[in-house]
Amino acid sequence: MDSLTDLTISEALDKLRSGAITSVELTQAHLDQIDQYDEQIRAFLTVTREIALEQAQAADEARANGDDKPLLGIPLAIKDVISTEGIETTCGSKILKGYVPIFNATCVQRLLDAGMVLLGKLNMDEFAMGSSTENSAYFETHNPWDMERVPGGSSGGSAASVTARMAMGTLGTDTGGSIRQPGSFCNLAALKPSYGRVSRYGLIAYGSSFDQTGPMTRTVEDAARILQVIAGLDPNDSTSRPDPVPNYLEALTGDVKGLKIGLPKEYFVDGMAADVEKAVRAAIQQFEDMGAEIKEVTLPHTKYSLPAYYIVATSEASANLARYDGIRFGTKVDTGDMWNTYRKTRGEGFGEEVKWRIMLGTYALSAGYYDAWYGKALGVRSLIKQDFDKVFSEVDVLMAAVSPTTAFKFGENMADPLKMILADVLTISANVAGICGISVPCGFDSQNLPIGLQILGPQLGEETILRAAHAYEQANEWYQAKPTLIR
Amino acid sequence: MAVSDWTTIIGLEVHAEMLTASKMFSNCPVVDSVTAAPNSAVDPLSLGMPGTLPVINMKAMEYGMMVALALNCEIPPFNQFARKNYFYPDLPKGYQISQYDHPLAIKGYIDIELEDGSTKRINVTRAHMEEDTGKLTHAGLSSLVDYNRAGVPLLEIVSEPEIRSSYEAEAYARKLRSILQFLGVNHGDMSKGVLRFEANVSVMHKDDTEFRQRTEIKNLNSIRIMVRAIDVEVQRQIKLWESGEAVKPATLGWDESAANITIQRYKERPDEYRYFPEPDLPILEVSREWVAEVRAKLPELPDAKKQRFVEQLGLPEYDAGVLVAEKAIADYFETILASAENIQAKTVSNWVTGDLFGLLNAEKVEREAIGETNISAENFAKMIVLVDKGTVNAGTVRKKILPIMWETGKDAAQIVETEGLAQISDANLIGDTVQAAIDENPDIVQRYLDGNEKVINAIFGKAMGKLRGKGDPAVVRQALQEKLNALK
Numbered sequence: 001m002d003s004l005t006d007l008t009i010s011e012a013l014d015k016l017r018s019g020a021i022t023s024v025e026l027t028q029a030h031l032d033q034i035d036q037y038d039e040q041i042r043a044f045l046t047v048t049r050e051i052a053l054e055q056a057q058a059a060d061e062a063r064a065n066g067d068d069k070p071l072l073g074i075p076l077a078i079k080d081v082i083s084t085e086g087i088e089t090t091c092g093s094k095i096l097k098g099y100v101p102i103f104n105a106t107c108v109q110r111l112l113d114a115g116m117v118l119l120g121k122l123n124m125d126e127f128a129m130g131s132s133t134e135n136s137a138y139f140e141t142h143n144p145w146d147m148e149r150v151p152g153g154s155s156g157g158s159a160a161s162v163t164a165r166m167a168m169g170t171l172g173t174d175t176g177g178s179i180r181q182p183g184s185f186c187n188l189a190a191l192k193p194s195y196g197r198v199s200r201y202g203l204i205a206y207g208s209s210f211d212q213t214g215p216m217t218r219t220v221e222d223a224a225r226i227l228q229v230i231a232g233l234d235p236n237d238s239t240s241r242p243d244p245v246p247n248y249l250e251a252l253t254g255d256v257k258g259l260k261i262g263l264p265k266e267y268f269v270d271g272m273a274a275d276v277e278k279a280v281r282a283a284i285q286q287f288e289d290m291g292a293e294i295k296e297v298t299l300p301h302t303k304y305s306l307p308a309y310y311i312v313a314t315s316e317a318s319a320n321l322a323r324y325d326g327i328r329f330g331t332k333v334d335t336g337d338m339w340n341t342y343r344k345t346r347g348e349g350f351g352e353e354v355k356w357r358i359m360l361g362t363y364a365l366s367a368g369y370y371d372a373w374y375g376k377a378l379g380v381r382s383l384i385k386q387d388f389d390k391v392f393s394e395v396d397v398l399m400a401a402v403s404p405t406t407a408f409k410f411g412e413n414m415a416d417p418l419k420m421i422l423a424d425v426l427t428i429s430a431n432v433a434g435i436c437g438i439s440v441p442c443g444f445d446s447q448n449l450p451i452g453l454q455i456l457g458p459q460l461g462e463e464t465i466l467r468a469a470h471a472y473e474q475a476n477e478w479y480q481a482k483p484t485l486i487r
Numbered sequence: 488m489a490v491s492d493w494t495t496i497i498g499l500e501v502h503a504e505m506l507t508a509s510k511m512f513s514n515c516p517v518v519d520s521v522t523a524a525p526n527s528a529v530d531p532l533s534l535g536m537p538g539t540l541p542v543i544n545m546k547a548m549e550y551g552m553m554v555a556l557a558l559n560c561e562i563p564p565f566n567q568f569a570r571k572n573y574f575y576p577d578l579p580k581g582y583q584i585s586q587y588d589h590p591l592a593i594k595g596y597i598d599i600e601l602e603d604g605s606t607k608r609i610n611v612t613r614a615h616m617e618e619d620t621g622k623l624t625h626a627g628l629s630s631l632v633d634y635n636r637a638g639v640p641l642l643e644i645v646s647e648p649e650i651r652s653s654y655e656a657e658a659y660a661r662k663l664r665s666i667l668q669f670l671g672v673n674h675g676d677m678s679k680g681v682l683r684f685e686a687n688v689s690v691m692h693k694d695d696t697e698f699r700q701r702t703e704i705k706n707l708n709s710i711r712i713m714v715r716a717i718d719v720e721v722q723r724q725i726k727l728w729e730s731g732e733a734v735k736p737a738t739l740g741w742d743e744s745a746a747n748i749t750i751q752r753y754k755e756r757p758d759e760y761r762y763f764p765e766p767d768l769p770i771l772e773v774s775r776e777w778v779a780e781v782r783a784k785l786p787e788l789p790d791a792k793k794q795r796f797v798e799q800l801g802l803p804e805y806d807a808g809v810l811v812a813e814k815a816i817a818d819y820f821e822t823i824l825a826s827a828e829n830i831q832a833k834t835v836s837n838w839v840t841g842d843l844f845g846l847l848n849a850e851k852v853e854r855e856a857i858g859e860t861n862i863s864a865e866n867f868a869k870m871i872v873l874v875d876k877g878t879v880n881a882g883t884v885r886k887k888i889l890p891i892m893w894e895t896g897k898d899a900a901q902i903v904e905t906e907g908l909a910q911i912s913d914a915n916l917i918g919d920t921v922q923a924a925i926d927e928n929p930d931i932v933q934r935y936l937d938g939n940e941k942v943i944n945a946i947f948g949k950a951m952g953k954l955r956g957k958g959d960p961a962v963v964r965q966a967l968q969e970k971l972n973a974l975k
Contacts, residue, residue, distance in 0.1 A: 083538040096537070103531055105538060204537040208766035237540050238768050316766055319570050322581020323535040327632070338630075342574060365572070365761035374763055 004029035005165035006482075009074055009222040012168060016063065016073050023063075023073025027056035027117050030075045034119070034166045037486060041142050043151075043161035045080050046088055047120040055117040062115070070229055072115030077167040079158045080121040081128050082213065083202035084108055091204050092124040092136040092154075095349025096330045105202020106237065107171060107213050107230040114229040119167050122157030126351045127321065128175055128206045130154050131420055132413065133182075135353045140410060143185060144483040145449055149407040152182030158216045159186035164486055169217040169226055173203060175210045176309055177402070177427025182216070183439040184402035184452025187481060189220045189469065191227060194459045195434035196241035198227075199234030205320040207313030209239075210431040219479060220440060220470040224248035227462065243460055251463035252470040257291030259468060262395035266302035267426055272404040279443035279451040280401045283472060287399070290471065295395060299387040304380045305429040306421065311364045311377035312432075318361030324349060356417075381432055388433045392458040397468055399455055400426055402439045406449035426454060436462050440469040441478035450481075493728075495721050496698060497656050498648035498687040501663060502641050503673045504619060505550040506681070510638035511618040512541030512584065517639050520622065521679050525633035533638045535579030540767050543568075547640035548591070548616060548771070550672040552781045554642055555592030555614045557666050557788055565772045566591045566615075568765040573758075576632050577621040585643075587762040589770075590615035597646075597666075598790070599658035600808070609659050610647040617641050622680075636680075648687065648698070653717040660684055660710045661812060665789045668814035668855070675855065677709050684713050689734070690724045699724075700734040704748065707741055716741045719748050792817055800824075800832035809840050815855045822864035827872050838871055842885060846893060861896030862889075870899035879903050880910045883956055912959040914966070917950075920958070921966045924950040925974075935971060943967065 004026050007015065015021045031049055038044050052075060059073035078084060081091045083101040085108075090096040104112065112118070125135035133141045133156025143151040144164040151160040155172030159182035162170055172179040174192035183190020191214045198213045205211060215226035228248050234240045263284065268277065288294050326332030326345035333344035350358070364373035391398065403423055413420040430437040435458055442453035453472070457465040473479050509516055513532040532539040555562060569587035595611035621637040623630050644663065650656050664682060667673040675682050689701035704720060707713040716739075724734050736754040741747075787795070789811040796807035811817050816839070823835050843862070847854060858864070870888060873879045878900075879888065891902050903909050911917065924946055925932055931949075934942050947967055951958050 089537075091537070099537070101536070101538065103536075103538075201540050202538040205767075236542060238542050239540075239766075315763055318761075319572050319580075319582045319763070322572060322574065323537065323579060325574065325576070325581065327576050328534055328579065329536065336628075338576065362761065365763055367757075367759055367761075370761075370763070 005033045007168070008219050009071070009168050009217065009225055010219070012074060013071075017068065023056040023059040023075075023117060024053065026073065027052050027075045027119070030119060030166060030168070033164065033486075037144075037164050038166060040147065040485075041144055041160050041164050041166075042139050043122055043141050043157040043164065043166060044077070044120045045090060045092070045123050045138060045157070048087055048118050051087070052117050052119050059115055059117060069113075069115035070225060071111065073117060074115065074168055075117040075119050076111065076226075077119040077122050077158070077161055077170045078108060079124055079155050079170065079172050081124060081173055081204045081206075082108060082171055083204065084118070084121065087118075087121060089121065089204070090138075091128070092126045092138060093350065093354070094137045094331055095324045095346070099330045101202070103202065106199035106234045108202060110230050111171075111226070122155070122161055122170060124157055125154035125178075126354050127204070127317070128154040128173055128178055128211075129317070129353050129357055131177070131181060131423055132408070133157065134410065134414055135351060137351050143407050144485050145186065146407065146447070147485065149409050149449070150185070152185035152403075152407060154178040155182050155216065159183055159188055159190070162186070162188055162216055162218060163483060169215055169222050171213055171226070171230070172216045173211055173213050174427075174431065175207045175212075175313060176431050177424045179214050179216060180402045180427050180437055180439040180452065180454060181424070184454075185407040185450065187441045187450035187452075187479065188216050188218060188439070189223045189441075189473065189479070190214070190216045190439045190452075191223045191462070191466070192430065192437050193227060193231065193462055194241075194436040195431075196239050197436070197460065197462065198230050199232075199237040199240045201234055201236040205316070207316045208320060209316060210309070210313055212431070220438070220466055220473050221249065221252055223438070224252060224466050224470075231462075241460070246463050248463060248466055251467045253467055254471050254474060256287060256468055256471045259287070259292040259397065259464075260395040261287055261292050261294050262297035262391055262398045263294065264297055264299045264302070264391070264398055264400060266299050267398075267400035269404070269425070272401060273406065273445065275445035276401050276404065276406065276451050279445075280399070280453055283442040283453045284399055286475065287468070287472065290475065297391045297395060297398070299384075299391060299429065301380065301383045301387050302429060305384055305432050306425060308377040308380040308384065309428045309432050310360065310421070311373050312381065314357045314361030315364050315374050316361065318358045318365065321350070321354065321358055384429060385433045388429075388435055388458065392461075396464055397455050397457050397461070399453065402426060402452035402454040406445045406447070406451060430456055435459050436465055438465045438469045440473050441481075442472070442476070443478055444481070450478075492693045493725050494691045494693070495652055495717075496648050496689045496691050496701070497650035497652075497717060499646045499650060499656060499659060500685040500687065501644040501660075502619075502683040502685075503554070503644065503667055504681040505547045505640035505642055505672050506674065507544060507546045507550060507640055509544060511544050511547050511616070511640040512638060515638060518635055519679070520633075520636045520681075523635055525631070526635060528635045529637070533579065533634050535581070541584055541765075543768060543771060544640060549781055550640070550670075551591050551614065551616045551642045552773075552778065553670050553785060554644070554667065554672060555595065556778075556782050556785060557670055558592075558595035558597060558611050558614065558644065558663075560592035560595030560611060560614060562592055562773055562778050563589065565589060565770050567770045568616075568768045569762045570765050571617075572761045575620070576630065577623050577637070579621065579634060579637055583617060583620065584765055584768075585617035586615035597659055597662050599655060599662055601658070602654060607655065609649050609655070612645045612647050614642055614644045617643060648689075653714040653721075656686060656717055657710055657714050660713060662789070664710070665812055665814065669786060669788050669792075669817075671786070677707075683707070684710070686713060686717055688717055688720050688724070690721060690728065692728070699728070700736055702734060702737045702739050704739045704741065705751070712741055712743070715746065716748055719746075723748065789817075796832070802832055802836055806833070806836040806840060810836060813855045813857075815857045819857045819864045823868040823871070826865045827868040830868065830871060830875065834875070835868075835871060838867070842889060843867070846889060850893070860893065862892045863896070866892060866896070866899055873899055873903060877910055877912060877959060879908055880957065880960055882951075882960075883908050883910070886956065908957060910959050911954050911957050912962055914962060917954070917958055917962050918966050918970075920953045921950045921963065921970055924953060925967075925970055932971070932974065936974060943971065946971075
């Protein structure tokens with residue numbers, strides 16, 4: 001028998017329901033895995049050992065009393081940008097060191113209500129700004145597939161912890177690719193839901209009109225289980241969508257016959273690693289073999305996605321991060337003088353990348369520049385949305401790579417911010433348009449690094465992309481591969 | 488140049504809290520910011536805690552729309568919130584959620600009455616919803632911040648710079664405050680800061696074709712102070728221009744002890760708020776049905792009430808104007824009318840604006856607190872009826888009964904009985920008393936008989952004194968006249 005940490009969430013639920021295992025055993029196995037590997041990998045900022053074991057105990061008791069819930073007794077972990085009541089939540093930033101929220105994010109509360117066992121909080125790029133988790137103010141997280149390499153970002157801890165079997169699933173957040181890209185670097189099923197599908201209440205904002213929380217798991221089915229719990233209208237989030245939440249598990253039919261797949265020509269670009277392009281094209285060929293229809297499409301405004309994103313997201317960030325002034329919570333560097341306290345607190349509390357983005361956003365919103373920058377970016381944004389609306393009237397899903405490359409080495413892109421930004425080119429449009437997307441494992445490159453296939457769907461098209469991703473995943477063995485480190 | 492060459496230019500920005508049960512963007516209760524313990528009405532959103540999100544309080548939007556409709560504004564088909572960015576400790580998020588490009592209401596007006604009785608229309612540029620900030624208290628070297636007020640719904644009403652004197656500014660302010668009170672959305676207590684006026688003041692020379700530099704006067708705790716501050720500032724500006732200096736852009740305050748304006752800060756650069764649409768809130772569509780619904784709910788407003796008082800109750804314009812100036816007074820007046828039959832509106836108006844206002848002034852009670860005194864409108868009505876019926880005379884009421892009612896709130900009829908204040912109408916008793924007064928004052932009677940008819944009042948006074956003021960004045964006067972005529 002596999003070890004308990006090799007079980008998927010679906011398998012574990014079966015065993016918990018049949019009484020073959022207990023949540024305490026399952027949770028302990030994951031805590032042991034954390035003890036064994038996290039000193040090297042460093043995915044966790046906080047491990048909530050006692051809380052986890054208490055919750056596991058309670059889950060076992062509830063089950064013994066005949067109770068059952070969608071995730072009863074399943075140990076999960078949460079990106080540290082999502083508020084957890086009574087548990088330090090830092091956003092990977094010094095400025096929130098010691099900040100303990102007095103409320104749970106809606107998605108966390110829903111997971112707790114569904115029976116989750118909380119293992120801890122996961123490392124990330126500070127305030128979710130970055131693509132490698134190198135911008136964490138605390139430490140770097142290593143990619144279990146190659147410890148010399150980054151796990152991707154900003155949800156790097158969320159990805160590395162699942163890959164290393166330290167958590168059965170995690171929540172990440174995706175503002176410009178921060179779920180899908182680390183999912184791709186770490187061989188996971190990683191879903192960015194449509195904007196508004198999952199409540200943002202309690203998610204500490206970076207780019208408010210882009211941010212979206214989603215699951216990162218080893219299988220598409222597990223991702224569907226978590227999405228099922230966290231999706232849906234929240235009266236505390238006015239941007240959450242009222243549309244009813246479909247049954248995502250039922251959508252996983254394994255059948256893609258007649259599925260219309262669009263290949264955006266702008267997404268198959270120069271500079272893409274040869275192994276990546278090869279794997280992605282092979283995956284698409286396999287879809288065709290399984291009965292899907294393939295068609296080349298165009299998203300003509302794609303090249304404007306990056307600039308539009310960087311103007312609007314940083315503008316929002318410049319306001320969202322204004323509240324970190326040291327007065328009510330988090331770090332305070334008290335100089336005895338108000339303005340200097342502000343300067344010192346923010347000067348010492350924020351890292352370079354965060355300061356850079358605050359400055360960029362502040363500039364874009366300044367008098368005399370607003371129309372040229374922010375106003376223009378909003379206009380571009382609606383053009384990009386129209387591109388997708390048009391394409392999704394012709395095809396059901398779009399397919400491309402998640403990232404032009406596989407996981408890169410520490411420091412490789414840090415010296416060249418533009419290179420880091422350009423690596424987000426394939427994921428960012430989905431956030432600009434508010435549509436959904438998933439990364440699903442589709443092979444390995446010559447260095448045995450995972451490659452992710454990206455499937456994009458229209459707004460509220462989660463059922464379709466989950467169905468496609470699941471059908472492909474189950475027809476292959478990529479998702480079952482395990483890093484050498486933990487074999 | 489002379490002072491008469493200058494015209495005053497004033498625009499008023501008014502911030503009115505909407506007294507809803509909860510705050511603008513959360514369920515946190517709204518409390519009295521003066522009496523509540525600091526930071527006793529806060530929640531994660533009011534404190535700007537990370538991860539919190541605003542949700543629009545539709546009741547506050549409705550209150551704002553009521554005001555806008557009462558100010559004859561247009562309500563555009565949609566409005567949108569925006570972030571106004573600046574750092575200050577009383578602003579927990581580092582930005583205020585306000586409205587910018589797409590306010591709740593535009594293009595309204597307020598008609599004010601000028602000294603000569605004519606009417607002037609002051610246009611209202613816009614009215615938008617926003618959230619209030621917290622409150623800073625300076626304590627020695629440090630400052631304390633109270634977030635009870637942070638997030639309270641606030642309606643900002645901006646006038647065109649069409650106000651031409653402090654008199655007009657006062658009329659505008661009083662009219663606006665009265666409208667807010669009539670709507671029941673704000674009690675108008677400026678000392679508590681629930682209603683705040685800011686005056687943008689400049690002066691214009693008769694040869695000017697453009698406005699000159701204006702200054703902004705803030706932190707005005709009453710309408711009276713606003714008037715004084717405007718007058719002082721206008722003189723300061725004229726003096727500066729006439730001496731060849733320039734008015735510099737500045738934010739001013741008022742120092743009550745020095746009876747002078749204070750310069751709080753000069754503005755080196757225009758304010759830079761980096762407004763942008765609030766991404767956490769959807770655009771709010773305002774259906775015409777909703778507007779119609781709110782319009783239908785509007786209570787009678789001061790102008791309409793005044794008109795009704797004149798046309799239906801036959802009150803003089805002046806009386807009607809005074810009675811509708813404060814909602815509490817209008818309510819008090821109407822309750823009196825409603826609680827007694829066959830009572831003349833003008834009689835009631837005289838009692839309220841004369842004797843009762845006199846009492847309020849003497850006791851230093853604001854007119855808007857008229858309903859909170861010991862004298863209930865119902866009791867006041869009974870008292871007027873007692874006078875009308877001749878049970879008691881007006882002088883007795885003024886001197887004896889009203890003071891007791893004010894102190895104790897006792898029933899007027901009961902006071903008359905226990906204090907033995909009933910009017911004496913017995914013709915025989917009055918006749919004897921008048922005769923005694925004539926007999927005891929032969930000198931005065933002689934002067935009367937010599938043609939000085941005014942001294943009849945002196946004898947009348949003597950007779951009333953003997954009756955301890957309780958004699959029916961008409962009967963006393965008639966008896967006196969008859970007896971004196973007989974002596975002629």
